[in-house]
Amino acid sequence: MAGQSDLNMSLFSPEEIEFMAEDELVEIVPNLRMDSLNFICGDYGPFHPQLAAQVPLWLAVALKKRGKCTIRPPQWMSTESLAQVLELERDSHAFQPLPFHYLEISRLLFDHAREDIPDMYMVRSLIEDIRDVRFHKVETNLEKFTASTVTWKNMSAMEVNIIRAFAGRALQAFYKHDNEQQAPDTDRMLDKQPQIPADRPKHNLKPR
């Protein structure tokens, strides 16, 4: 799958990431009676008033806009759990486990279902703080990396997307320079073709 917004770089725009996040399931409490809905992505329903149901976020938002349901904010979006995550996030170097699309889901819920979220302003500022702390971590991690293996767990879709273009280029450059240094290709002299990056022996990335 590639982004549509940028043809030659295959990058995603934030809007495309948001679109993907709309497939995440949320719990809604409908206030209408409706038979089950059959979509390509699966069957949802039947819906009964006051009985909670799991639906994709895009469906929840569509129903919410028509006033047919209330959305139950996910467990991790409560002030207590967010405050806890923020504290852990500040204390440790690792990223705390949050949903892969936490920024997009929270943004969509803030936009469309603000009355369903208890302590909306508190939740919003907590998420902002978490995002800031996490992005600062991303930057300090980026500072450390070289062409060796890179393992960061629990990064979210949006965080990855922000650094995707930059980190891709940087890693390529690091790889190129490290390779050049390890194996200054002597076969270039013998080869009649001036450009031979393709048939240069590939070196595995070794952790240094």
Next chain:
Amino acid sequence: MANYYDIDGILVEEEFVPVVFQKAINGVKIDESTEKGYVEQGSKTELPFWLAQELHMRQAVSIRVPACFNQKTRLEIQADAACVDLRSRCPYFYEFGCKLAPLCDKSIGLLLSYAFRIRYKEVLHKAHTTAFAAASKFLMLLTKEETYMYEAAQSSMAAFKKWRMGGPRLQRASILGRKRKPAE
């Protein structure tokens, strides 16, 4: 660089390198002022890299280290790589160095990776934090490759900020705005 039509790949090879002729070559002039119709052995000149490389393969010339990799630049890079103005020296510093290293001086590879490692951090810090106006002076020092990296980071950060600020999700069609006016 894999792409044959990559304009940067072509421009890299346009950079001049100093060469010394190892053979006398008939029928060419390197300098209009010379009367002779041939090049003497041991004469020095500057040739674009693509030509120098071909001649070097045929053992006709030996390639010297160009000015952008000389001792002075090396010392400057060792002192503080982040502040060296590489753009004015050679806008394709890294790519050119990579191509040149096996032909004249292998230690260029080390210099490149050292310089990149330091300058990468600087680009990283500036790209995600600084406002565009403040960065223009810093941008003047960057090579092409670094500029691309900087722009990639800036544009994805700007796109994210724009998305987060939101604004109206639905754009109002211009015709809808017009319809109401006569009624008022």
